[in-house]
Amino acid sequence: MPTKSQFLWMYEMMEKARYYEDTMAAAYMEGKTPKFDIGAGPVPGEMHLAAGQEPCAAGVCVHLRKDDAVTATHRPHHVAIAKGVDLKKMTAEIYGKESGLAGGRGGHMHLLDPEVNFSCSGIIAQGTSPAVGAALAARMNGKDAVAVSYLGEGAANQGGFHEAMNLAALWKLPVIFVIEDNGWGISVPKSKSTSVADNSVRAAGYGIPGFHVADNDTLALFEVAGEAVARARRGEGPTLIEVETYRFYGHFQGDPELYRPKNEVAELKARDPIRRLRETMIAGGSVTEAEADEVLARAKAEVDEAFAFARAAAYPAPEEALRHVFA
Amino acid sequence: MATEITLAPDLWDATVNPEGIVANWFFQEGASVGKGATVAEIMVEKTTIDIVAPAAGRLHISVAKDGVVKPGAVIGTIEEG
Amino acid sequence: MSSNRIMTVSRAISEAIAQEMRADPRVFVMGEDIAKYGGIFGSTAGLLAEFGEERVRDTPISETGFIGAGVGAAMSGMRPIVELMFVDFFGVCMDSIYNLAAKNIYFSGGHYKVPMVIMTATGGGYSDAGQHSQTLHATFAHLPGLKVVAPSNAYDAKGLMISAIRDDSPVVFMFHKGLQGLAWMASPEAAATELPEEAYTVPFGEAKVVRPGKDVTIVTLSMMVHRALEAAKALEKEGIDAEVIDLRTLVPLDRKTVIQSVAKTGRLVVVDEDYKSFGLTAEILASVVEEDPAYLKAAPRRLAVPDVPIPYSRPMEQFVLPDAETIAAAVRGTLGKAREAA
Numbered sequence: 001m002p003t004k005s006q007f008l009w010m011y012e013m014m015e016k017a018r019y020y021e022d023t024m025a026a027a028y029m030e031g032k033t034p035k036f037d038i039g040a041g042p043v044p045g046e047m048h049l050a051a052g053q054e055p056c057a058a059g060v061c062v063h064l065r066k067d068d069a070v071t072a073t074h075r076p077h078h079v080a081i082a083k084g085v086d087l088k089k090m091t092a093e094i095y096g097k098e099s100g101l102a103g104g105r106g107g108h109m110h111l112l113d114p115e116v117n118f119s120c121s122g123i124i125a126q127g128t129s130p131a132v133g134a135a136l137a138a139r140m141n142g143k144d145a146v147a148v149s150y151l152g153e154g155a156a157n158q159g160g161f162h163e164a165m166n167l168a169a170l171w172k173l174p175v176i177f178v179i180e181d182n183g184w185g186i187s188v189p190k191s192k193s194t195s196v197a198d199n200s201v202r203a204a205g206y207g208i209p210g211f212h213v214a215d216n217d218t219l220a221l222f223e224v225a226g227e228a229v230a231r232a233r234r235g236e237g238p239t240l241i242e243v244e245t246y247r248f249y250g251h252f253q254g255d256p257e258l259y260r261p262k263n264e265v266a267e268l269k270a271r272d273p274i275r276r277l278r279e280t281m282i283a284g285g286s287v288t289e290a291e292a293d294e295v296l297a298r299a300k301a302e303v304d305e306a307f308a309f310a311r312a313a314a315y316p317a318p319e320e321a322l323r324h325v326f327a
Numbered sequence: 328m329a330t331e332i333t334l335a336p337d338l339w340d341a342t343v344n345p346e347g348i349v350a351n352w353f354f355q356e357g358a359s360v361g362k363g364a365t366v367a368e369i370m371v372e373k374t375t376i377d378i379v380a381p382a383a384g385r386l387h388i389s390v391a392k393d394g395v396v397k398p399g400a401v402i403g404t405i406e407e408g
Numbered sequence: 409m410s411s412n413r414i415m416t417v418s419r420a421i422s423e424a425i426a427q428e429m430r431a432d433p434r435v436f437v438m439g440e441d442i443a444k445y446g447g448i449f450g451s452t453a454g455l456l457a458e459f460g461e462e463r464v465r466d467t468p469i470s471e472t473g474f475i476g477a478g479v480g481a482a483m484s485g486m487r488p489i490v491e492l493m494f495v496d497f498f499g500v501c502m503d504s505i506y507n508l509a510a511k512n513i514y515f516s517g518g519h520y521k522v523p524m525v526i527m528t529a530t531g532g533g534y535s536d537a538g539q540h541s542q543t544l545h546a547t548f549a550h551l552p553g554l555k556v557v558a559p560s561n562a563y564d565a566k567g568l569m570i571s572a573i574r575d576d577s578p579v580v581f582m583f584h585k586g587l588q589g590l591a592w593m594a595s596p597e598a599a600a601t602e603l604p605e606e607a608y609t610v611p612f613g614e615a616k617v618v619r620p621g622k623d624v625t626i627v628t629l630s631m632m633v634h635r636a637l638e639a640a641k642a643l644e645k646e647g648i649d650a651e652v653i654d655l656r657t658l659v660p661l662d663r664k665t666v667i668q669s670v671a672k673t674g675r676l677v678v679v680d681e682d683y684k685s686f687g688l689t690a691e692i693l694a695s696v697v698e699e700d701p702a703y704l705k706a707a708p709r710r711l712a713v714p715d716v717p718i719p720y721s722r723p724m725e726q727f728v729l730p731d732a733e734t735i736a737a738a739v740r741g742t743l744g745k746a747r748e749a750a
Contacts, residue, residue, distance in 0.1 A: 037594055321724035350591030
């Protein structure tokens with residue numbers, strides 16, 4: 001069971017991530033109605049939001065330290081928030097501003113922050129091998145830091161993921177592979193992309209432990225991830241965890257989602273993992289309503305502040321494009 | 328006789344998105360079109376819907392490309408004969 | 409009745425594929441989100457409904473697997489079309505493309521055919537950042553064994569796609585996202601064209617003079633054809649008559665049309681949305697100079713992405729992409745500095 005402070009931390013991260021995505025969804029549509037032009041508005045380009053997937057971020061990152069490495073996916077905001085990426089700089093990056101993490105060079109799929117050992121990539125499954133490398137570096141430097149690699153269930157069919165699992169297992173490296181199974185690879189359901197129903201069974205092929213977390217359950221993931229991180233720190237090698245999670249929005253904002261059963265999102269929202277966590281921690285008696293409300297208010301204020309910062313920030317000079325190709 | 332090209336009142340859920348736009352016309356003003364030919368494309372948010380000619384004849388466009396429309400709107404007519 | 413249709417590039421491509429699938433049972437399509445979704449950029453819209461799941465196959469996110477499978481199917485008598493959703497994703501599957509598709513005809517001494525089409529989306533300009541905005545024309549054109557096409561409009565797209573499907577060698581069909589005529593992405597009006605109903609081919613290796621002129625030759629392809637035409641229109645007002653050549657295919661490359669034009673105008677500007685160094689712009693310059701350096705009355709100019717990844721932020725991305733203004737300035741440059749300053 002999480003301690004009171006762990007409960008509150010996870011709750012705060014999840015509320016912050018949810019409010020962040022909902023705020024971003026509205027910001028993204030600015031300048032895109034009634035005519036949706038993907039290149040228009042203050043936040044152009046593709047936008048992949050993670051509302052519903054918050055347990056995957058909070059239930060794992062609650063066990064991590066600043067020096068642990070995390071690699072995330074093209075849908076990275078919730079994990080970036082839980083890993084402690086500077087919210088103002090991250091939001092400014094997504095607005096393409098000079099004060100963003102990369103001065104506007106990377107955008108929403110390319111948030112990299114060495115301060116907290118966080119990176120992500122828009123190429124499917126391609127964060128898995130860098131996580132292996134981060135774990136290798138930690139061990140070569142005699143540290144007990146671990147690496148967590150996030151990927152989607154669709155990415156579990158990429159060759160790179162399997163090579164990374166074998167490497168991590170072969171070298172007994174402190175890596176935790178976390179598959180966020182939201183059921184959909186854009187429009188393709190898991191049943192049409194994956195030869196097994198549960199990806200955690202694939203761990204057996206590499207001789208490592210594999211766990212399945214059902215129904216987006218934050219507390220079940222908390223337990224499994226805690227074990228996996230502890231084992232990794234003790235030098236006992238990698239773990240594969242698949243979390244059955246929810247995608248409330250489309251693959252990207254503006255996705256017509258014609259492929260998706262009509263009631264699916266409503267049914268998922270009825271089992272909102274944030275509300276479930278809040279109810280559990282309050283029912284358990286460790287946290288009061290007032291304490292939870294205070295955390296929620298603080299999370300929202302921080303997000304509002306980050307968006308205000310990003311909006312007010314200046315755009316980079318065009319010639320800035322030419323800098324930072326090399327170190 | 329002229330037949331109106333009317334967007335069905337339930338073409339999309341107007342409570343969610345009150346307005347769409349005419350994203351493309353696939354024929355020019357005055358072109359002769361066959362019944363059932365795809366003449367235009369409506370976009371609502373990022374969803375596109377093909378609009379077909381309700382009759383054969385000469386096309387008259389009344390809502391140009393990028394024009395804003397609501398369900399039930401008449402976007403053009405087809406002059407038969 | 410319907411040859412007066414003005415169709416978008418995405419619809420031209422899906423129509424070409426459908427017509428070839430009707431005519432030839434060996435043709436089938438594989439890729440991510442190409443069936444029910446109809447392709448993220450619409451190139452396979454409507455195919456699932458007509459041809460079913462056996463011939464219009466959604467794949468897992470396993471590019472090495474399904475592109476390699478395309479090679480094997482092609483060598484076994486099928487004519488697969490595989491879609492690589494964004495050309496930028498070539499990184500995870502290049503071995504299937506350049507070591508298998510591109511080489512197996514050669515490795516068999518011509519005894520095997522590899523009649524496959526690798527269809528892929530290119531191009532930026534809408535803030536999708538460095539892993540979703542490249543064109544990578546030269547990356548593919550550089551490798552022996554791949555034919556590479558990059559249409560600028562719907563008429564050419566349909567004809568080139570039909571040529572690609574009927575070709576016995578692997579063809580990389582690069583369509584620019586910003587030319588597709590998708591409702592949700594801005595597209596130049598001239599990319600949509602009148603589109604004949606019947607199947608027809610546009611031959612490979614035949615560039616098209618899309619605007620005749622006598623003062624300067626602008627050589628380009630894909631999206632930049634439209635930017636070049638826009639520049640030519642502006643230059644016309646200054647009394648400069650630019651000839652614009654749409655290469656249409658990189659491999660085979662129609663050097664002859666380029667050289668003939670430069671022999672006439674004596675001035676050359678090459679425009680590409682790909683990276684500048686080691687690319688198409690240098691190849692065109694070299695082709696002219698190798699033929700006869702005396703054709704050039706002034707130093708030629710190249711416009712391309714200045715060897716940086718495509719930046720996300722709008723002002724920086726617009727800065728690195730060639731546009732009508734920078735093309736016009738380059739043309740003025742070939743005509744003497746005084747006019748460049750004008």
